[in-house]
Amino acid sequence: MNLLNQYIPTYSGHVQSITRDERERKIEIVFFDYPEEFNPVLKLIFENVSDVSETQFEEKDENDIELIIGLDLWNGRYCLHTGLREINFKSTKVLSVPLGI
Numbered sequence: 001m002n003l004l005n006q007y008i009p010t011y012s013g014h015v016q017s018i019t020r021d022e023r024e025r026k027i028e029i030v031f032f033d034y035p036e037e038f039n040p041v042l043k044l045i046f047e048n049v050s051d052v053s054e055t056q057f058e059e060k061d062e063n064d065i066e067l068i069i070g071l072d073l074w075n076g077r078y079c080l081h082t083g084l085r086e087i088n089f090k091s092t093k094v095l096s097v098p099l100g101i
Helices: none
Strands: 014-021 026-032 040-047 050-056 066-074 077-082 085-090 093-098
Touching: 014 077
Parallel strands: none
Antiparallel strands: 014 026, 014 066, 026 040, 040 093, 050 085, 066 077, 077 085
């Protein structure tokens, strides 16, 4: 099940940051609004994250803006796929937090 339309229906999928906090068992993704604007507008927070694996396709250049290609839920696992990497993990809760601009 592709979750992009559910979580970021009106945004481009361009990412300001993807951070993982192993101690707090969280993954946070901050999305920009549109490539022309680059305002951080939405944060997805995955809580109680476990069983994480990551595959890096290519190194991120300091000028690269990561783009989410897919966010899927399949057999209880999330798959976050960007142009640079793929992260697979389990999570028991997802929060969608609008950010003020």
